[in-house]
Amino acid sequence: MDFLTIEGGAALRGTVRISGSKNAALPILIATLLTDDPCIVRNVPDLRDIETVIALLVFLGKKVDRQRDYVEVTAGTPLLAEAPYELVRKMRASVVVLGPLLARLHHVKVSLPGGCAIGGRPIDIHLDGFKAFGAEIQLDQGYVDVHARDHELHAATFRMPFASVGATENLMMAATLIPGKTMLLNAAMEPEITDLADMLNAMGARITGAGSATLTIEGVAKLHGVDHQVIADRIEAGTYMVAAAMTGGDLKIENCRPDHLGSLIDKMHQAGIPVDVSGQTIHVSAPQSISPVDAETAVYPGFPTDLQAQWMACMALSNGQATIKEQVFENRFMHVAELQRMGARIQTKGNAAMVEGIKGLSGADVMVSDLRAGAALVLAGLAARGTTTIHRVYHLDRGYETLEQKLSAVGAHIIRGQE
Numbered sequence: 001m002d003f004l005t006i007e008g009g010a011a012l013r014g015t016v017r018i019s020g021s022k023n024a025a026l027p028i029l030i031a032t033l034l035t036d037d038p039c040i041v042r043n044v045p046d047l048r049d050i051e052t053v054i055a056l057l058v059f060l061g062k063k064v065d066r067q068r069d070y071v072e073v074t075a076g077t078p079l080l081a082e083a084p085y086e087l088v089r090k091m092r093a094s095v096v097v098l099g100p101l102l103a104r105l106h107h108v109k110v111s112l113p114g115g116c117a118i119g120g121r122p123i124d125i126h127l128d129g130f131k132a133f134g135a136e137i138q139l140d141q142g143y144v145d146v147h148a149r150d151h152e153l154h155a156a157t158f159r160m161p162f163a164s165v166g167a168t169e170n171l172m173m174a175a176t177l178i179p180g181k182t183m184l185l186n187a188a189m190e191p192e193i194t195d196l197a198d199m200l201n202a203m204g205a206r207i208t209g210a211g212s213a214t215l216t217i218e219g220v221a222k223l224h225g226v227d228h229q230v231i232a233d234r235i236e237a238g239t240y241m242v243a244a245a246m247t248g249g250d251l252k253i254e255n256c257r258p259d260h261l262g263s264l265i266d267k268m269h270q271a272g273i274p275v276d277v278s279g280q281t282i283h284v285s286a287p288q289s290i291s292p293v294d295a296e297t298a299v300y301p302g303f304p305t306d307l308q309a310q311w312m313a314c315m316a317l318s319n320g321q322a323t324i325k326e327q328v329f330e331n332r333f334m335h336v337a338e339l340q341r342m343g344a345r346i347q348t349k350g351n352a353a354m355v356e357g358i359k360g361l362s363g364a365d366v367m368v369s370d371l372r373a374g375a376a377l378v379l380a381g382l383a384a385r386g387t388t389t390i391h392r393v394y395h396l397d398r399g400y401e402t403l404e405q406k407l408s409a410v411g412a413h414i415i416r417g418q419e
């Protein structure tokens with residue numbers, strides 16, 4: 001298994017170029033199941049989760065050609081209606097094949113993804129939405145079987161009890177091919193949803209309201225091929241923004257979407273961290289000190305749960321006390337114990353963490369439990385005195401393209417090893 005060793009204390013200076021968004025690219029690649037025409041997807045990051053989704057598409061019958069600048073998905077063998085445990089287990093986002101396959105084949109069977117480190121993560125909202133479209137659901141031997149009664153699905157108005165990102169993607173994709181007008185109320189408003197809707201509309205879908213809480217989808221008979229460019233990864237950009245602040249460095253973060261990072265930019269300003277935005281570049285320079293700023297995660301445009309761990313690492317170096325509340329996932333504090341090993345003063349109570357800032361963290365051996373927890377540990381290691389060894393790096397490889405190369409290029413002392 002790979003590990004990372006970081007000699008902390010170097011201020012990061014220079015330019016980092018942001019990759020395409022993992023969480024946009026995954027459903028966008030899956031959306032190619034909605035047509036037999038060739039689809040080109042650009043700005044797809046080179047990540048473990050992308051390899052997994054490509055393997056899933058190939059398993060389901062697509063031909064996938066990954067070039068340096070784009071991924072081309074074309075029709076291969078007739079589509080299969082079943083996604084096995086082996087592939088779904090590796091990546092929960094695989095459940096998003098339910099929507100497109102149900103719409104195209106009127107029957108789909110997918111292994112239930114199960115929970116993961118950050119929480120139980122049920123798919124009840126996805127399934128209730130399919131039921132509203134007239135589908136029947138059966139759970140059998142770890143698989144969920146969704147099929148249209150008499151091969152008929154119908155449009156519906158469905159209010160989501162929580163604005164789930166994955167459920168919005170699944171239901172929006174299914175509805176593109178269901179005759180009539182579907183309305184999704186209390187839909188997720190994340191930029192990744194808007195990117196997916198833009199791609200679907202370019203394929204001939206009729207979706208309005210993406211980016212708001214009400215999505216309206218007029219079903220069409222058929223979707224066609226597309227050439228789509230994935231948006232920049234806001235979470236990767238946010239992670240490098242925090243890295244600049246924590247190391248007292250100076251980073252220009254290029255090729256990103258500052259308009260998707262409003263809540264982090266606000267928090268950084270409140271913390272006294274200089275942040276300037278110009279076009280698609282965010283410039284973060286060294287703060288004199290970091291003031292404590294509370295954060296509470298929420299659906300977009302609130303503070304993203306995917307930046308909660310990184311913000312906690314930053315607050316561990318603030319000059320006061322900050323409270324961080326996790327409102328989206330029930331168990332997303334596994335970085336706390338690891339940050340404590342590096343000297344951080346953090347106490348948790350339920351879904352709240354009280355962070356008392358200290359002058360400096362110290363290097364330690366730490367273990368990654370999930371992707372964003374891993375990002376927080378890298379940030380802490382970069383800012384700490386001494387050596388930090390980060391174990392179980394495979395979690396990070398799911399979501400940060402060429403992490404060591406990008407960090408080394410701006411002055412970090414970071415190397416990968418194998419144990």
Ligand code: EPU
Nearest residue numbers: 023093121122123124125126164165166167306328329371
């Ligand atoms: N939820 C339910 N029932 C459902 C669906 C969701 O109770 O049917 C709950 C989940 O258990 C969770 C909350 O709702 O507590 C949020 O889940 P959501 O469905 O919104 O998230 P997701 O689609 O599973 C995506 C991202 C996550 C990101 C969340 C929230 C992808 C592939 N994943 O997950 O990204 O944290 O939205 O923004 O898009 C990451 O990149 O590290 C990551 C975990």
